Amino acid sequence: MKDHHMKVSIDRELLAKYIRRECTVQEKQRVEAFLFQPEWQQALEELLKEDFEAFDHVSYTESENISWNQHFRENYTHKQSGRFFRYSQWMGYAAACLILFAAGFWYFSVNQKTSVVEHQQVVMMEQVNPSGQRSVITLPDSSVVHLGALSSIRYPKKFGSKYREVILKGEAFFDVKPDKRHPFTVLTGVVQTKVLGTSFKINAFKQVMVSVATGKVQVAKLNSEGTTDKPLAILTPGQQVSWNADTNETKLDLVDIDEIREWTKGKVTFANASLAEIVETLERWYNVEISFADEKMARTRLSLIVKAAVPIQHSLDIICSTAHLKYKVAGNKITITHKQINRNMNR
Structure with missing residues (x-):
């Protein structure tokens, strides 16, 4: 029937x-x-x-x-x-x-x-940060968002009576005002991050990565019906989940809570990260284009701390002295090359 x-x-x-x-x-x-x-x-x-x-x-x-x-x-x-x-x-x-x-x-x-009929129109607000720009946004419920470079966030001018929902592209740290009656949801593509009141960071450039500083966070993937099935993870402070859309793989890690918070101050710690990953962050933060004379250099792994408050040359000096490389600056374009060996020293 x-x-x-x-x-x-x-x-x-x-x-x-x-x-x-x-x-x-x-x-x-x-x-x-x-x-x-x-x-x-x-x-x-x-x-x-x-x-x-x-x-x-x-x-x-x-x-x-x-x-x-x-x-x-x-x-x-x-x-x-x-x-x-x-x-x-x-x-x-x-x-x-x-x-x-x-x-x-x-x-x-x-x-x-x-x-x-009830006359209630939803007015959407949007903040868009280009490369080299970061911003702090206070949402209608007094929650605070630290929006990263090359990122955007859309949210209603006034939250509804049942839930608080925002749409993120890129990277941001959320300090959510507690409200048990109105869950707070961040949509990043097909991934939904849901909380009641907590602080956490989302990086959604190549893959979706959610790191929790305080409280509890549920991360789930939306299905074809626009609803969620089994969560990818339920995170507590010091935990992080990564989901790769290409492979559909989920990875759980432990992270330093202080490092999550330090990101809001323009500080990020890389531990055994590839030079390609480090360069992507530098490009967003400083609005520059960085290229390698030899693509093999991009696979070099380093550990360092990047601070947005200091000139990019500071980070480049550390990278090049550690990896035995050198760089050349031409406007907003930077080229990283191998250091040439002085052959006269070997004679």
């Missing part, structure tokens, strides 16, 4: 991302599965015919949401729409959904025939 009840739900933030073409492949599939449902097409057509002037302004409650969902299932999910929902219509219906959802969540009262 075929089940005609709605299988997919959606929220206005995801619809907005779809219209802006910012969805991941999984998010795009989820939105289109939602919009493909005939019952939603029919419901939207009827709702859009209503007179917006007649709608009363009311506050949204959980019981009203449940009431709307029940009424919707009873009145729309058993009706068949004989028309094929073409791909070209999806963007239009996504926009129509967003018009409705941007005002809040629609519902129909069981005891009344009047439709009502």
Whole structure:
């Protein structure tokens, strides 16, 4: 027996991302599965015919949401729409959904025939740091974010009534204000980091790496439905998890808590790291381009401390003296080469 009840739900933030073409492949599939449902097409057509002037302004409650969902299932999910929902219509219906959802969540009262809607628009803020720039952002809940170079963060101007969610690209340290009723979530691609109140660092350039300084953090991967399955890890202070999207491998490590915190002051410690990894950080922090005369040099492993407060030459001097290399600066381009051996000394 075929089940005609709605299988997919959606929220206005995801619809907005779809219209802006910012969805991941999984998010795009989820939105289109939602919009493909005939019952939603029919419901939207009827709702859009209503007179917006007649709608009363009311506050949204959980019981009203449940009431709307029940009424919707009873009145729309058993009706068949004989028309094929073409791909070209999806963007239009996504926009129509967003018009409705941007005002809040629609519902129909069981005891009344009047439709009502809460007018609550979500305004998104964004901070983008280019190479060579770091910044500190205070979120609407007073949580503090130290955003790294070549990184960006998107967040609502006002958090919702159920959760606090931000979207990160790049690298940042979060000092989250405790609030057990409103979980704090950071989305980095398909990885979700969820906390109640804690401090932690995320590096999401080549792979996603989450390091915890205080509190407890759950790190999970989103599935094709946009929900999470088994967590990749549940971290406590001094623990770190790395997830590689290419290999789907997860790695757990122990880290120095002080080193996590020191990153907010522009200090990072490399322990037996490849020169390629060190150079990537220097490029972001100082807005320079670093190349190797011999690519084999990039595999050289070193241990050192990099401080953003001092000129880049300080770090380059340490690198080159340790690895027996030299460097040349031309504007914002730096070339690392081998030191030439003085053959006269061997005669």
